[in-house]
Amino acid sequence: MPRSPHPRSSQPQRPRRQGDHRARQPAHEYVLEALPGLEEVAAAELATVPLARDIRGLRFWYPGEPERLTRLRGAVAVYRVRAWDVPRPRGLLGHQQLGELAAFLEEAVRLGGHRSFRLAAAGRESSVMARLADELQTALNLPFDPEEGELLIRLRPQEDGPGWEVLARITPRPLSARAWRVCNLGGGLNATVAFALHRLAGQRDEDRIFNPMSGSGTLLVERTLMGPSAAMVGVDLDPRAVECARANLQAAGRDVEVAQVDALHTGLPARSFDLIVSDLPWGDAIGDHRANAALYPAFLTEMHRLCSRQGRLVVLTHEIRLFERLLHEQTGWHARELFQVYSGGHHPKAYLLGKT
Ligand SMILES: C[S@@+](CC[C@H](N)C(=O)[O-])C[C@H]1O[C@@H](n2cnc3c(N)ncnc32)[C@H](O)[C@@H]1O
Structure with missing residues (x-):
């Protein structure tokens, strides 16, 4: 078999200035994976990573510490990428390619401390993939x-x-x-979606934030990790959820009040909050559709009372028909769709509402 050229990713992209500290580390190519629907949130966060360059969508070159990339909150995964000039995966089994591939993967294991590996590819059941798994098992000394x-x-x-x-x-x-996340509950929100909701709701230090129906506290923890706010409180009817949210907040090292209270009857004065953010029961794992038909309009009415004049209400729901019908019927709110995301087999939509 002819010797294949060096993989593209081993070639530096641009000449560096002398004395540039970045020249000390070779750049590697990476790609982020975002939940479908949240690509722009992930891309906006990527744009804030110092030293990330040659950004094309969610692909980029980066000479810095990979640990910085593992702290991204809007993407679900970060991969190091390398290309081989082979027409099909079988080519990766060549002596030289296999050596290069093993070295590439060993570096990932050195960074991440992985204890096993798996392959994801079209035709992953094929004999070529089985051979590749065998070879890598030996080369990486990791179980498949x-x-x-x-x-x-x-x-x-x-x-x-x-x-x-x-x-x-x-x-x-x-x-x-x-x-x-030390405590999980059925219906718990993907933390990446919680991050996206807060990013698109706008982050203001002076916001008094309310998270009705806080469940395991995903929205509370993600917001408190993003920066300060004037106040933050979560409520949930379910005592297990309250305990769970408290445990997660404690694990995050954050002090946020979570109370076992009905979100529709908090007894709080009007206009107590500037940002209300909620992942409402979707009517499958949590709640049911008939109950939601009563809960949703009551929720919109009570949140209108609790929301300050310039305040925002952010809602994530899978009850899209019900919610959009209510937005048409209920006066007092104007609404804009923020995103529709595919997560955990669902396609919930997020809306940003303001008072008219
Ligand atoms: C979809 S889950 C929220 C999941 C949460 N975002 C998380 O990450 O775990 C909805 C939550 O609403 C709570 N809930 C339903 N009706 C409520 C009400 N009237 N007041 C307060 N909480 C309520 C349920 O107990 C449940 O924990």
């Missing part, structure tokens, strides 16, 4: 676990070339699996 493997290795044809590229997720778990 096709379902739960921590080092997720994706193989796909190059978008802008004739070869194949390999993506290695640099963290053993998705970025959305936050370290603060």
